[in-house]
Amino acid sequence: VLPFTYSYGNSVLQTHIYAGASICLGQSMLYPKLIAEDLNKASITGFSGVPSTFQILLHKTSFAKIHPQLRYITQAGGSMSVTTTKELLEALPNTDIYVMYGQTEASARLTYLPPARLLEKAGSIGIPIPDVELAISDESGKLLGPNETGELIAKGDNIMQGYLSNPTATEQTITGDWLHTGDLGYRDIDGFYYIKGRQKQMIKSGANRIHPEEIEEVILECDAV
Incomplete structure (x- = not known):
């Protein structure tokens, strides 16, 4: 379908x-x-x-x-x-x-959540597929540790070479071998990754940062939706 x-x-x-x-x-x-x-x-x-x-x-x-x-x-x-x-x-x-x-730029898969751990790791996007490496990076490019929120980046043979005839967009998306997904998230101590929201869609309200996806999850719990 x-x-x-x-x-x-x-x-x-x-x-x-x-x-x-x-x-x-x-x-x-x-x-x-x-x-x-x-x-x-x-x-x-x-x-x-x-x-x-x-x-x-x-x-x-x-x-x-x-x-x-x-x-x-x-x-x-x-x-x-x-x-x-x-x-x-x-x-x-x-x-x-x-x-x-996954992403189109990764043709097209990056992670999967093993079915046996579906409830234990509910909400997780899982672990990298074979031959893919993932990491969480801050805005300066520093790799972050477990439970620290930053941008999800990926590298592997399935990552695109770049956007056709658009070197500017390519430079903004690929740094070295790393693909910048634009998704914010973290990994837990077991190496399972979680997405909190899109970097460009974050809502700033006063000193608070709100991810629309978190609001959507609550709305989807309603029987009327």
């Missing part, structure tokens, strides 16, 4: 073709009831979506009552609330749930 014009959908398409998988194209999330029915009719074993995909399936379809026989699902494209995570675990007790994080 993911559009192939975006990095997430495009990466799902290409990796499944590479692995020799069969692909079932949905009619987008405009008709969620049909998607929920097709998951069972076609015996789909893997499904990928963004947080709203799963919120719609859980609350607007038979998805939570008639459990599809999914071997795994993947979620990226934004943070998923702890409430939605718990609802998915209840609806899909035998399904591996992978929370992931």
Whole structure:
């Protein structure tokens, strides 16, 4: 159901073709009831979506009552609330749930949260995928330690060379081998990373710094939303 014009959908398409998988194209999330029915009719074993995909399936379809026989699902494209995570675990007790994080500039994946630690590390984007190195940096470029908030930076063979015909933007985004994601976050003492918000979207109210994502998480807990 993911559009192939975006990095997430495009990466799902290409990796499944590479692995020799069969692909079932949905009619987008405009008709969620049909998607929920097709998951069972076609015996789909893997499904990928963004947080709203799963919120719609859980609350607007038979998805939570008639459990599809999914071997795994993947979620990226934004943070998923702890409430939605718990609802998915209840609806899909035998399904591996992978929370992931990435960027188009990283073609397209940087981290994943191992399903076995989904509740223990709820809210985390997980650990780096193989051959990717992550760090937290302050504004001067100094690498920070556990539980210190700064910008998430990444390096690895999957990082882009730069923006086409735009050296200025490239210099602003890549320093040495490091990609500056623009996301603020921290890592815990176990090496699991957490995102607090976008660097450019922070709200400053007096002496307080507010991350809109934290407000969104509270709003998404409301049944009316």
